[in-house]
Every structure is written in structure tokens, then in C-alpha cells.
Amino acid sequence: MKKLVLSRLQDFIKNRLNHEIKGTPVNPVKFETVGLDDSVLGKYIEEYKLNQSEIVVLLIALVPHISPEFFNNIIAEYLPNGGDFPEFGGVKGKNHRGLLPTGETALYILAGHDIDKRLEIAGLFDEEHLFAQKNILYLEPVPPGEPKMSGKLILDDEYIDLFISGKISRPKLGSDFPAQRIFTNFTWQNLVLKAKTLNEVYELETWLNYNEQLLEKWNLQDKIKPGYQVLFYGPSGTGKTLTACLLGKYTGRDVYRVDLSMVISKYIGETEKNLSGLFNKAENKNWILFFDEADSLFGKRTNVRDAHDKYANQEVSYLLQRVESYKGLVILASNMKGNIDSAFTRRFNAFVEFELPGVEERQKLWELYLPAKKFLQSNISPEELATNFELTGANIVNIVQYAGLLTIKKKNKRLEKEDLLLSIRKEYKKEGKILQK
Template identity: 65%
Template sequence: MKPSKVPEYLKKVIQSRFELEFKRNKVRLPVFQQENMGQSELSKFILENKLSFAEVVVLFLALIPHIDPGFFGPLISAYLPNGGDFPEFGGIKGKNHRGILPTGETALYILAGKDLKKRVEVAGVFEDEHLFARKSVLYLEPTNHDEPKMSGRILLDEEYVDLFISGKISKPGMSSDFPAQRITTELEWNDLVLQEKTMSEIKEIETWLKYNDTLLNAWGMKGKIKPGFRVLFHGPPGTGKTMTACLLAKYTNRDVYRIDLSMVVSKYIGETEKNLSKLFDKAANKDWILFFDEADAIFGKRTNVRDAHDKYANQEVSYLLQRIESHSGLVILASNLKSNIDSSFTRRFNSMVEFENPGVPERRTLWENYLPEHVKLDKKIVLKDVAQKYDLTGANIVNVIHYAGLKTLENKSTTISQTDLMAGIQKEYQKEGKMIRMD
């Protein structure tokens, strides 16, 4: 079924309910025919998940405002020509949207009328255990505590709106509701120069990403193994932690999202948990990698409780433990120092990967990998000696080449001079407060 066919089918269902309720005509709600549905993403979703008639109607109710904004008005007017209240039908007006937005009450009325037993059955579609909630497809907007739960709007996740209407899911952008940014790399595994032990541990994570679903489902280990995989990357800045996360995503056909902790952590009580909840809810049932860079800010050691602030800070850590342990995907925490991370987290990591500063062989390989192939080096420059003398990380080396390359272009030359290369190295040393030997 194409999205353009949704209004036609939903109209028949609603008119049938109106005939039953207003005119007492003995009509049946039209059965949903799953044959000849076509190959649209909407059809695939309905067939793959074996949706019932009630589930299809609720899904269509969530989708209809995005397809036909004025859909409900003419239908209701045909049966209430003189206007008037129609509280049984539910529905609300939006701030910008001028049509009727369906609520849980709308679904109950259309599918069950005034039959209390059927209304209870239909309400189950909005429970946490239902497919719609488990796959983060749709949900009821929370209402004020003094209003009925079913008076909340039926909200379809933005990704499913895109999928059903355009046939593809757009990548989420950073916002207050999703404090994360998708990061990518054009580099390859060969560009990642790590010590052998570190690379071996990275390959173990890649193995989990590739084969975990088979282990859980085909081998019947679901329920026996905790969902998800939790990893700590620790080591000095510039040693490849972020690049590794990007490469893991690239070579397993996933997206990696770097969490902006400045948008997550709040000084207001309860707001940090709220922001994290939005993040993990959005990431649920996705093949995303969540990358918490500089994770010390939120995953740091818990403190002794001296005041209310300490009490709530510790509650935030406990909440994080709960959400990370229940998340079914890969979560990577990155820290410059392993000792900064609370021990209650480290016990729960599946893997802790140390990123050490590169040794002489790794530094030489980094220089050789990152220097442009078509650019010459001054004859005075001996990479073996440069790698031996100057303790630089991969990020430092990239910065040096960047600086020296710009200077070379400015001088209208195709040869990187020893003077420019050493100036770039000196700048990197100065940034880190280190002295450089210029001999």
C-alpha cells in the first residue's frame, strides 16, 4: 500500500464507525486486505510485523496528519453539519497545525466505539510491551497528570514518517531532543596506526558488531547474555580513539553518533536524566554506535554525599548505569585517563582498550602514511630520525603536516623544507607545554 492510499482506507473505516454510532446502521468496519499491497516501505512494515487490523488503523492515524492535514474536518462535518462538541472522537488542535490531530481517544472511538471491553483491548497498542513502543514507532504524547492518558496525541517517530512517505530514513540532526552528531571518516583501517595489542582488542569489537545477532538469535543465547556491548577507550588525546569509532562504524555499515555532553549535562535537577532518556530512546533498536567523548564529565567518580547536589549527581551516574546496561547496541566511552572513570562503570565494561602514545615504529609509519605522495621532502629531513627524536601523537603529526603544507604552498614550492617542518613540530610541543630539542 502506498501512503497515498492511506486516506482512502482510513476514510472508509471512520465512516463505518459513524454509521454505527450516528445512524445505527448495522455495518462492519472494513477488513484490511494484505494481498496486493505493493512494495512500499509502509507495506513492507505492515507485512513483516504482521500487524492486525487495529494496529494498522492506529498506524494510519499517526501517519495521516503528515499526508492530509485537513483529513478529519470534512468527515466530522458530514455527520455533525451544525457543528457542536464531539468529545468521544478525541483529537486536539496543534500550535501551528490547523487541522485535527488524532489522540488515543480517537483510536479508541474508531476501533471500539463505546464498547468498554474492546476499548481496553485497543489501548494495549500503546503499552510499553507492544511492538510500536519496543521499536520506537509511535507513542502517546504524555499528558498533564489531571488529564486522561488517552487524550495524548498519537505521535509517529520522525524516522518512520520519512521512511513511509519518502521511502528512506533521513539522518537525525543535532538538537535539544537529540544531543548527538553523526561523525564519519574517509580514512581506512590501514591509516589507523596502533600498537598490536590495541588493534587486536579493536578487532574483537568488530567481531561483536558482525556476529552478535547470530549468537543471540541463531544460537539461542538471547536472554542468557546481556544486550549490547560496553567499551572504554582510554589514553592520551590524539591517539586514535575517535577515528577508531568511525572506522568500526564504516566497516560494519553503521552510523556513529558522538554525544555532545555540554547539551546533556544540566545543573537543574532531573534534566540530565531527561536528556539522556531522550538520547537512548532515540537510539533504541537502531544499529548505531554511541560515542561519549571526554566521558569523564558525566561518567566520573561518584562523590561522598555532602549536600543535595552530590546526591543528585550520584543519581545521574546510577541512571546512566541502568540505561547503558539495558541498551542493545555498542556504547563507547572515551577518556584521557582510565582512573577518572567511576569503578562501578569499569566493572560493567565488556572491553577496556588502552590507546598508548605511538612508539618510534608507529610514529615513522604515521609520518609515511600522512605525508602527501606528490610532495617532496627537503633532503635534510630523515623521517627515521624525526620519528626517533620527537614524541608526537597521530593528531600532532597531522597538525605538523598541515602547517608545513600550507607554508610550502605559500612559498609556491613543492618541497617541504626542514625549517617549516621543525616550526610545525615546535608549535605542537608548545601547545602541550613541552620543550623541544632543535639539534
């Protein structure tokens, strides 16, 4: 934010204070986007055609992140001996030493004591307003019984980064964001699936690439749900996570795997709160949300025997509503289709089964992941390995990795069949299987 913009905002606030405290006539300051035209913030204001009140609220929320002393310096001019100024609003932070603006701050700066104008400005914080719809800024919830407008004015972290540095920083896994971005360096050639499954995956890619055009150009926003929900089901290691990553990679979308251990809480209402924060953050970002091992959250509801069952079922109902209203792609992954609550499955747009690879797919996987022939003993045959051992792609990756490490440890130049078979036995044992051959 340029000095000229800070100066204009300062003049705007002082004009209000002069009128309210000193009784001087109102001298409206036209808050034009002077100094913002070539900035990301200026382009954002232009794109969404923000009016003067909206621009001022946006700048009020942003300025503490740039000039911590901004509000304190202005108020000090009018209260040189200190003292309380409740009309102006504002709160102190835990670490921040300056004043942090609240909804009351915005009402006072824009409307003073004009009740009708204050009611009008309060509408900027309604759920229907652009600020809420785009999750740009909001009022921090207040304790029961306290005025809503006394809540701290919160500008979303991503917009703070965008307006200050010109780019959005991706959120990181933490207590306030229970998801982690996942990606892959692999390509579609690395995804070995049966033809039917692969065709269904490509259909998802088609939705991701063209659904927005379908809704907007054909004017079908009110007839077709904007989001898409799909269930990936099948044994572990068959490519569900890799598929999600590739869909994101080839459609230009970030993929976030939801950490269900951080979402699910034994405390009543906490699970819904965690989910709400996640979906609010994801809105309008075009993210793909990937719920791995989704059974723990999307599992079948129980008969109500006690209060715990009642609230557990409420969590599922809330989740159903949020998943349905999400405008992007939501992928649930489960080992078994039958583990997912029928309330979800009835509303899914698609089911994609990831079957165990057959001989043909296993051979492709061995050919894909084994090192070049110059590093292999001549008696190692991908076709033979595929025929004799029922393994998933993840199993084969583990086997090649372990056998390769053994080869290097022995200072051998080539991977020996004996070490490969030893690695296969190890993988079978890990899976609780008995190797017959």
C-alpha cells in the same frame, strides 16, 4: 500512502461514526492492505504481521503528515454547524491547523463506547507492545491528572520518512537529539596503533559482525547481554575517535558522537530526560554510541552532602541502567581510566588502552601523513622525525597541515625541513611542552 488506502481508512472511520452517532448497525470494514503491497509500509505490515487494529492505529498516526485536512473533513460531515466532539479526541498543533489524533481518537475509531474493546485497544500503547519496543509510535506525555489517552499520537520521525519516502533520514544534532553522526574517509591502514591495541579493536569488530548470529542461531538471548560496553582510554590524539569511526564504517553501522554539553543539565531530571530521548532514538538502529570525554558524565560519584549531590548520583545510576540495557555498542572515551566511576568499569565488557605511539608507530604516522617525496626537501627523514619528537597522530596531522600551508604561502615547490621544525615547535607550545631539540 495511496488514495485507495486513504479511502479505505475514511470508510473505516465513517462506519464507526455512523454507528455511534446515527445508530446504524455496525458494518465491519475489513482493513486489508489494499494498495500497500508494493510499498515500504505494506512490507512493514507484512514483516511484523500487524493485525487490523494495529494497522489502523499506524495509519491514523501517519495520515496527518500526508493529508492535513483528513480528520476535519470527516468530522465536518457529521457536525456541519461546527461544535465540540470530545469523544473523537484530537488536539490542535502549534503550526498545524488540522486535527492531530490522540490515543482517544484511536480508542473511539476502533472501539466506540465499548469499554472492553477500549481496554483492549489501550494495550497497543503498552511498553511491551511492538510499537514501543521498536520506538515506532507512542503517546505524548500529558500534564499530571489528565488521562493518558488524551496524549497526542506520535509517530517517530524516522518512520514517517520511511513510510512516505521509502528511506530513513538520519537525525541531526539539535535540542531534541544531542548527538552527531561522525564518519571517516580513512581506512584501517590509516589507523596506527600498537599491536596489542589493534588486536583488541579487531575483537570489537568481531563482536559487531557476529554477535547477532550468536544470540539468534545459538538461542542465547536469555543468557548473554545483547549489548557491549567498552572503555577507550589514553591521551588525546591517539586514535580513539578514528577507531570508533572505522568500526562503524567496516561493519555498516552509523556512529553517533554524543554532545555531552547538550545532555548535562543543571536542572533536576533534565539530564535523565535528555539521555532517555537519545537512547530511545537509538534503540533497534544498530548505532554505535560514542561518548567522547566521558568523564563529565560517567565520572566518579561523590559522597552525598546535599540535594545536588544526591541527584547527580541518581543521574549516574540512571545512565548505568540505560547503557547496560542498550543492545548495541557503547564506547566511552576518556584520557584516564581512573576518572570513570567504578560502577561503570565493573560492568564494561572490554578496556582498550590507546598508548602514546612509540618510535615505530611515529615513523609509520610520518610516512602516512607526509606528502609524496617530490613535495619534500631531501633532508626530511620520517625515521629521524620519529626518533627525535614524541608526538601523537593528531599532532603529526596538525604539523603537516601547518607546514604545508607555509610552503604554499612562500610559493616553494617543496616542504622545507625548517618549516616542518617550526610547525613542530608550534605544536609543542600548544601542548604546553618544551622542545629540547
